Amino acid sequence: MLTATPPLSLYVHLPWCVRKCPYCDFNSHEGRGALPFEPYVDALIADLDHDLPLAWGRTVQTVFFGGGTPSLFPAAAVDRFLQAASSRLRFAPGLEITLETNPGTAEHGRFEHYLAAGVNRLSFGIQSFDDGCLQRLGRIHDSREAEYAVKLAQDAGFDNFNLDLMYALPQQTLAMAERDIERAIALHPAHISHYQLTLEPNTLFAAKPPAGIPEHDDAWDMQERCQAMLAASGYAQYEVSAYARPDRQCAHNLNYWRFGDYLGIGAGAHGKLTLGSEQSILRRWKVKHPAEYLAKAGSAEAIGGDEYIAPERRPFDYMLNALRLNEGFSLASFEAGTGLDRAVIDERLNTARDRDWLSIDGDRVVPTELGRRFTNDVIAVFLTD
Known part of the structure; x- marks a missing residue:
């Protein structure tokens, strides 16, 4: 939740x-x-x-x-x-x-x-x-x-x-x-x-x-x-x-990197909104070409696409942002931002820790120096199978 x-x-x-x-x-x-x-x-x-x-x-x-x-x-x-x-x-x-x-x-x-x-x-x-x-x-x-x-x-x-x-x-x-x-x-x-x-x-x-x-x-x-x-x-x-x-x-x-929300306005702009009443996370983007955007802005036709982030994909989306930060993230913020229990990423966190890519101290998860060098590899650990 x-x-x-x-x-x-x-x-x-x-x-x-x-x-x-x-x-x-x-x-x-x-x-x-x-x-x-x-x-x-x-x-x-x-x-x-x-x-x-x-x-x-x-x-x-x-x-x-x-x-x-x-x-x-x-x-x-x-x-x-x-x-x-x-x-x-x-x-x-x-x-x-x-x-x-x-x-x-x-x-x-x-x-x-x-x-x-x-x-x-x-x-x-x-x-x-x-x-x-x-x-x-x-x-x-x-x-x-x-x-x-x-x-x-x-x-x-x-x-x-x-x-x-x-x-x-x-x-x-x-x-x-x-x-x-x-x-x-x-x-x-x-x-x-x-x-x-x-x-x-x-x-x-x-x-x-x-x-x-x-x-x-x-x-x-x-x-x-x-x-x-x-x-x-x-x-x-x-x-x-x-x-x-x-x-x-x-x-x-x-x-962005802390998995916050943002409205995306303009040609090709992307947004991400947490819809609390629906317990869902929506990504929305607008049509890309300026002429088409000018003709359609203000209507549903200006929306290039809507995508709800499925629960099983949220860990990867979260890590795609949070693991770019030297400060890392807290497990409490992961739960609050994704609506998932921290247990769903335990195995993947342990894999990354065993490779010396992440340091885990209580609630805090921080990329190591090696992990910061191989950020894309660390993030890939959280891809869904």
Whole structure:
């Protein structure tokens, strides 16, 4: 039985970008001509109205604008959506509101307006400070523009921001990866995301891999060295790819990883809702193409799919998130989030412990150093047969 309703977040997908990156498998679409900002905000509001019955009476703890490139949207459009959302849902006082931004779309004065609209956290898609790496990744900005965009945001009053960095890039060396970390730290971000380039299916890089991708051992050397540099500079790793200064973890992503709930609004957005009265967990996603979404938002036709998570699959879904965290999870939170007795995972927990992947101390389950290195293998232990 589900004994508690998890915290609720709101995810808003803004699907357009200037140019599709060859490694990107997100639901993003190159903008051609004038983008329909106002009609899209109308669609977002209609979409939210349609899903409101799933979240009546609940308080939103975080809001995240993802994409695509949300910073293509003018601050007035972001403001209008937030005003509409806060009039329909209860927003927690001082909630974290994050906007993803591409340094190539930063304009003087825009950050002040985002801040005035209620955005209080930014996430910059930097990826690298090496111009050659940026060109090979198909990014629209260079290193100078990246630093300039961050400084514009700081001048506007933002002190809570994330820098996204990738490693194991085509033709990247260990020294180049180290320089990326050094330049990122010099900008004094509150948070750094540092993750390995992967060739995702249905991307240009998957179809035509670029030359010079570092070998596995070289990528591991980059990861270890960069982790040490981040730790020495006060950035504590709290998730597989996330590092933060004290009390600056991303609250929105923490809610995902702790198996919290979230409404997903926008083209291709995914949501997860615990429906207490029905003792069920619903995953819902919206139609992906922006034109179809614009035409159908606010109706059942905008729903790309609904799926109830069967009890036998809940352990895997839970671990897919919780085992990414260095803190692990408590068995009490597993029971509350899944509605299952902890006994159903005893055998699998023991298997992972015997392989030195998990440490179990009373109610607490924490990945070991070895377990953090082989996260996917640990999670796979909880797959249903």
